[in-house]
Amino acid sequence: MAATARATPSDRPHIPVLLGPLLRAVAPVEGRWLDGTFGAGGYARGLLDAGAAEVIGVDRDPAVFDMATDWAGAYGDRLKLVQGTFSALDDHAGGPLDGVVLDLGVSSMQLDQPERGFSFMADGPLDMRMSQEGPSAADIVNTASEGELADILFHYGEERASRRIAKAIVKARAEAPITRTRELTRIVEACLPRPKPGQSHPATRTFQALRIAVNDEFGELVAGLEAAERALKPGGRLAVVSFHSLEDRVVKRFLQTRSGGAGRGSRYAPETTEQAPRFEAVAKSVEADEEELSHNPRARSARLRVARRTGAPAGPADRTALGLPKPIETRRN
C-alpha cells in the first residue's frame, strides 16, 4: 500500500479492506484456507465466520500475533498461526487448500508505529523491515551506490526525480549516515516542489520504493502466487488485494498468463508451448465503493482479483511475461 499525506492516524486500528467483496466473490467458504498476510486478522476472522473449517494465518511480522491473543482462542484449533513468508505458503499449508487470500503491503499498525520506520509522517529509525530481520532501509540508503538508489526509486516508486533524490542522499550521507525517517523525508522534500492540495506527500514514492526493496516485495509476490498455484486444490480460490498499480499489474498478468489469456512477455521472448490453464477468472477486478471509502480512505487504491484453480498441474511462471519492475540487487560497500 502506498502511504500518503492523508495516512490514518496512529490510534486507529487496521480496518480490513474489500473484505465484503472478497467474501462474496469466494462464497461459499468451506474447508481449509490460508491467509498469507494475517496482519490484524480481519480476513482470517471473516473467513472463519463465513464457514472455513480451518484458517492458517501467516505473517512475516512477529509482532502481529500478539494482537490476536484476545480473540484467536475463541476459534480453537480452527485457527493456526505461523510466522513466515507467503512465498513458502505451500510449506506452511502442509496439505491441499480450498482457498488462499493475500492482502498485500503494510498494515496500518506497521505504518502508524514510528519505531518501525515505514512512515514519513513521524520520526523514527529508518527501518521498514516487516520481518524485523535482515538489512534495513538505513542499510540500503547508506551503502547502495547512487545508481542503485536511483534505480530503486524509479522502478519501485515510479519516482521521476529518482536521480536528483539519489544524488542528494549520497551527498547527505557523506556528511553523516542517514538513520532517521525525518532526515530522509527532509532530503526528499528539498528535491521536489511542495505538493498542491490533494497531492500525495513528496516522500510517498521514495518510502514505497525503499519498503519494496527492503522486503523484496516483488520476489515475494511472484513466489507467493506460484506457491498458491501449487497448494490449491482443483476448484480452490485465490484472492489477492493489491495497493498500487505495479503490484496489481503483476497479479493481473500472472492470472492472465495462467488462464491462457496472454501471450509472450515480449515479442523477443521465445515462443512457449501451449499450457492447459491453471486458473480461470471468477469475476472482474473490484475496487472499494464510495461507502467503504467514506469510512476507510486506505481502501482508495486497493484492487481485488479472484481466480479459481483448475486441475492442470502447477509449474513455474514465465517471469518475463509478468511486467515485473527491474530487479535491483544492492551491493554493500
Ligand SMILES: C[S@@+](CC[C@H](N)C(=O)[O-])C[C@H]1O[C@@H](n2cnc3c(N)ncnc32)[C@H](O)[C@@H]1O
Ligand atoms: C495489509 S496487511 C494485512 C491486513 C489483514 N488482511 C487484516 O485484515 O488485518 C499486510 C500484512 O501482510 C504482512 N506481509 C507482507 N508481506 C508478507 C509476506 N511476503 N509474507 C508474509 N506476510 C507478509 C505484513 O507484515 C502485514 O502484517
